[in-house]
Amino acid sequence: MQPKYWIFDLDNTLHDASKHAFPVIDAAMTNWLQNNLELSHTDANAIRQAYWRRYGATMLGLRKHHPHLSPHHFLQACHPLAQLRTAIHPMPRLKITLAQLPGQKYLFTNGPLAYAEMMLNELGIAHLFTDIAAIDTVKLQPKPFSGSFRAMLKQFGLQARDTVMVEDSIDNLITAKRLGMCTIWLRPSNRNHPAADRVIQHLHQLIQ
Template sequence: MPKTWIFDLDNTLHDAEPYIFPEMNRLMNDYVSQHLGIGVDEADALRLHYWQRYGTTLSGLLHHHDHIDPEHFLAETHRFADLPRQLRPMRGLRATLARLPGRKILFTNAPLAYAVTVLRGLGVAYRFDGVIAIQQTRLRPKPDLAGYRRLLQRYRLDPRRCVMVEDSRGNLAPARRLGMATVWLARRARRGPVVDVALHRLDALPAIAGRRGWLHNK
């Protein structure tokens, strides 16, 4: 049977750098400033520190500030006035997904409502057989191995038949450990111990997958 394709969302299916990430960072800074009673500059530094150390800002907040409501944080920091207009799909996104036989699962550290809205805005929601967002990992974000195991269990996946596509090299390490094939999609991407394929453009994936035999029933 064909592979199961596991895709990240931001900076994998769409380019989040021009509009989405700057606005999301601003919303998070405002939230942290308001709920921790600190200045916006200090909140910005803390947000970045928590993201680098724990994988997400929310994980750091929950670890150090037990009064934070995770659902409230996720809702307030992913409010976009006109999200569909801010989306910039990766070149050839729809054609790329159409050329990859097999199941497709979205695996993201973003909240579920945001993930579903983005998939719909990109016009590719119908291509996906499931979504694992931060809530479905019980707030255990990538690269926490627990989230990957939840993914495999929920969709009854054999990791040896999965290909994971990510813009974050660090998030590929647990996938590789579990036996998945890995694709690093980034301008600086290069092959290495946890990276089977390094891509600079998403629309190059079908051709490379074909050369690797990932498109065949075997």
């Protein structure tokens, strides 16, 4: 496989977000909801989880049920960069894998642009990426919605058939596959799925 363009997810693809980033972001979301909706901590946490389960992103539930609140302020507050950068957990052999992988590389994330830029810099791989599509550059449409993917491809000036997407989320890969992208599923086991053209357990398998 010699693709022209690689499109990478960020969290749990380029770094292990479960160890630090996701707990920090989840706690910040709960605190923001508690303060802005005047809820107890327990109720705010329940709403955060309910919106995520129902809409696929807490922010979508916020926009639907609380349109008077700013989604941009929510995204900024829920990604406290100073706290997030205190513990970064890159995937094994991340730098050498990306450096040796032929083709241009792009980032596509449901996080805000400031968070994506910070993470690439902290991981030491920002110079390897041509562009970043973040939720605030694709009209606040998160993956896996097709509108988000189309906005990403338009931003990058790419055709789906020329790209390979590397993701840990099969829901996102289902959309990518439907649009004509080649798909690689990064997951702990080797269980396959029709939407995945290839399954890898470690990112460095891309250069093997």
